[in-house]
Amino acid sequence: MSEAVRIRELTVRYDQVVALDRVNLTLQTGMALGIVGPNGSGKSTLLKTIAGLLSPASGVLEVFGAAPRTLPPGTIAYVPQIEAVDWSFPANVYDVVAMGRFPRLGLLQRFSKHDRRVVDAALEALRLGDLRNRHISQLSGGQQQRTFVARAIAQEPKLLLLDEPTTGVDAATEEALRELIRGLVKNGLPVLMTTHDLDRAADWFDRLVVVDRRVLAEGDPETVLASGAYAGIREHTHVHGHARTDAASEQQR
Amino acid sequence: MSDFLIAPFQYEYMQRAFVAALVVGTLCSTIGTYVVLRRLSFIGDGLAHASFAGIVIAYLRGIDYYVGALAVAVVTALGIGFVNRRAGVSLDTAIGVLFTGAFAFGVFLMSRVPRYMIDLQSFLFGNILGVSREDLWLILVLALVVTVSLALLYRALLYTTFDPVVAEASGIRAGFVDYALLVLLALTIIISLETVGIVLVAALLVTPAATAFQLTRRFTRMLVLSAAIGAFCAVVGLYASYYLQAASGATIVLLATILFFLAMLVRRRPLRQSSAARTTR
Numbered sequence: 001m002s003e004a005v006r007i008r009e010l011t012v013r014y015d016q017v018v019a020l021d022r023v024n025l026t027l028q029t030g031m032a033l034g035i036v037g038p039n040g041s042g043k044s045t046l047l048k049t050i051a052g053l054l055s056p057a058s059g060v061l062e063v064f065g066a067a068p069r070t071l072p073p074g075t076i077a078y079v080p081q082i083e084a085v086d087w088s089f090p091a092n093v094y095d096v097v098a099m100g101r102f103p104r105l106g107l108l109q110r111f112s113k114h115d116r117r118v119v120d121a122a123l124e125a126l127r128l129g130d131l132r133n134r135h136i137s138q139l140s141g142g143q144q145q146r147t148f149v150a151r152a153i154a155q156e157p158k159l160l161l162l163d164e165p166t167t168g169v170d171a172a173t174e175e176a177l178r179e180l181i182r183g184l185v186k187n188g189l190p191v192l193m194t195t196h197d198l199d200r201a202a203d204w205f206d207r208l209v210v211v212d213r214r215v216l217a218e219g220d221p222e223t224v225l226a227s228g229a230y231a232g233i234r235e236h237t238h239v240h241g242h243a244r245t246d247a248a249s250e251q252q253r
Numbered sequence: 254m255s256d257f258l259i260a261p262f263q264y265e266y267m268q269r270a271f272v273a274a275l276v277v278g279t280l281c282s283t284i285g286t287y288v289v290l291r292r293l294s295f296i297g298d299g300l301a302h303a304s305f306a307g308i309v310i311a312y313l314r315g316i317d318y319y320v321g322a323l324a325v326a327v328v329t330a331l332g333i334g335f336v337n338r339r340a341g342v343s344l345d346t347a348i349g350v351l352f353t354g355a356f357a358f359g360v361f362l363m364s365r366v367p368r369y370m371i372d373l374q375s376f377l378f379g380n381i382l383g384v385s386r387e388d389l390w391l392i393l394v395l396a397l398v399v400t401v402s403l404a405l406l407y408r409a410l411l412y413t414t415f416d417p418v419v420a421e422a423s424g425i426r427a428g429f430v431d432y433a434l435l436v437l438l439a440l441t442i443i444i445s446l447e448t449v450g451i452v453l454v455a456a457l458l459v460t461p462a463a464t465a466f467q468l469t470r471r472f473t474r475m476l477v478l479s480a481a482i483g484a485f486c487a488v489v490g491l492y493a494s495y496y497l498q499a500a501s502g503a504t505i506v507l508l509a510t511i512l513f514f515l516a517m518l519v520r521r522r523p524l525r526q527s528s529a530a531r532t533t534r
Contacts (some may be wrong), residue, residue: 075424078418089290090290090466091415091471099408103423148419
C-alpha cells in the first residue's frame with residue numbers, strides 16, 4: 001500500500017468564504033474513504049480540489065506525490081453530484097461511456113478493440129448493456145448516474161472520486177454499485193466518496209471522515225459513528241448550513 | 254443539363270469562386286458543429302465584426318487586409334477567452350463587450366480618414382467573384398491548418414463540449430482546448446469574409462450545424478452531415494446566384510436557411526427529455 005492522496009493543512013476559499021479550513025487527510029491505495037458532513041460542509045469542494053478543478057488557497061495537496069494538474073491524463077476520474085450537461089447533446093449511453101477512454105488516447109491514436117472491450121465491460125458492470133443505444137435524454141435519473149459512473153470506470157483511473165453517487169438511485173442499483181466499487185478497491189484502486197447514508201457506511205468504506213469545513217473525526221466507520229462527531233454537527237447545521245451552501249454554490253457556477 | 258452545370262466554369266474567376274465556396278462552406282459548417290453545441294452562435298458574428306478594425310488598420314498601414322483582419326480576430330478571440338475566465342462574466346457577455354469594442358475601434362479609425370478608399374460593401378457582404386489566385390491559396394492553406402487542428406483535437410473538443418468539468422478532472426486541458434477553438438474560429442471566419450462577408454458569416458457557422466442537429470442524435474453523424482450541408486449550400490447557392498444574378502453570399506445563406514426549416518418539418522420527433530430525467534434535475 002502506498003499513499004494515493006496526501007492533504008496537509010489544506011485551505012480552500014471561494015472569494016471570502018472559507019470552504020475548507022486546514023484539512024488533513026490521507027488516502028492509501030486499496031482503500032475506500034467515505035466523506036460525510038452536512039450540506040455546505042465542503043465535501044464537494046474537497047473532491048473538486050483533489051480533482052484539480054479548484055486551487056487551494058494554502059496547504060499541501062498531493063495525488064501520487066504530485067499536484068493533481070501535473071498528473072498524466074486519465075489518472076483521476078471524477079463523478080460529480082449533479083451532471084450539468086446538455087441532455088439534448090447528440091450522444092447515446094455508449095458514446096458517453098466511451099468518452100472515459102479519451103484522456104488515455106494520444107492525438108492520432110485510434111479507438112482500438114481494447115478500448116471497445118473496456119467500454120463494454122463498464123456498461124456491463126453498471127448493467128447498462130440494454131441501454132447502450134439509448135439517447136441520454138431518454139434516461140431516468142438513476143440511469144444517468146450509472147452512465148457517468150460507467151464512464152469513470154471505463155477511464156481505468158488510478159484514483160476514483162465519487163460525489164454522492166447513490167442519490168436518486170434504487171436499492172438494487174446501489175447494491176450493484178457498492179459491489180463494483182468494493183471489487184475495484186480490492187484490486188488496489190483508492191476511492192474517495194461523499195455520502196449521506198450513515199447506516200451503510202461500514203459496508204462501503206474502510207475509513208470514514210466527518211467534514212464540516214474542518215475534519216472533525218477520522219477513523220474506521222464504526223468508531224467514527226459511535227463517537228457522535230456527526231450527530232453533534234447535525235444540530236447546528238440547520239442554522240448555519242444554509243447560508244454557507246448558498247454562498248458556496250453561487251461560486252461554483 | 255451539362256451545359257447548365259458547366260457554363261459558369263468558362264470563367265477562371267468562377268472556377269476560383271466555386272473552390273473558395275466549397276472550402277469555406279465545408280469548413281464553417283464543420284467547426285459550426287462545436288459552435289452550435291457550445292451555444293456560441295453569437296461568436297461568429299462577433300469575430301467577423303471585430304476583424305473590421307483589422308481591415309481598417311491594414312488599409313491605413315498599407316498592409317494586406319487578410320493580415321490585419323486575422324491579427325485583430327485572433328487577438329479578440331483570445332481576449333474573449335481571457336475576459337470570460339478572469340472577469341467571471343458569461344462567454345456571450347465577453348463576446349458582446351469585445352466585439353462591439355473592436356468594431357467601434359474600426360469605425361472610429363475609419364471616420365478619421367478624410368477620404369477612405371476601402372470597398373466597404375465587399376467586406377460587409379463578401380465578393381466571392383473577386384477571389385484572386387493568391388486569396389485562394391491563402392484560403393486553402395488556412396483551411397488545411399484548421400482542418401488538421403480540428404482532427405487532432407477531435408476527442409478533446411468533443412469531451413470538453415459535452416462535459417467540460419469532468420473532462421478537465423480527467424486530465425484534458427479544457428482551458429487550452431477552449432482557446433484553441435476560439436483561434437481556429439477566428440481563422441475560419443477570416444477566410445470566409447471574402448466569400449460571404451462580415452454580416453453573413455455567422456449564418457454559415459450556425460445554420461448547417463443547426464440543421465444537422467435536427468436530423469441526427471449522434472455527434473459524429475452531426476459533424477459529417479453539417480459539413481455536407483454546408484458544402485451543398487455553398488456550391489448550389491453559388492450556382493443559383495449565377496443564374497439568378499443575385500448576391501452569392503446572400504443566396505448561399507438563404508439556401509441554408511431554407512434547408513433548416515425543411516429539416517424542422519421532416520424531423521420525426523422533437524428532442525424532449527423523458528419525464529424521469531426532467532424531475533431529477
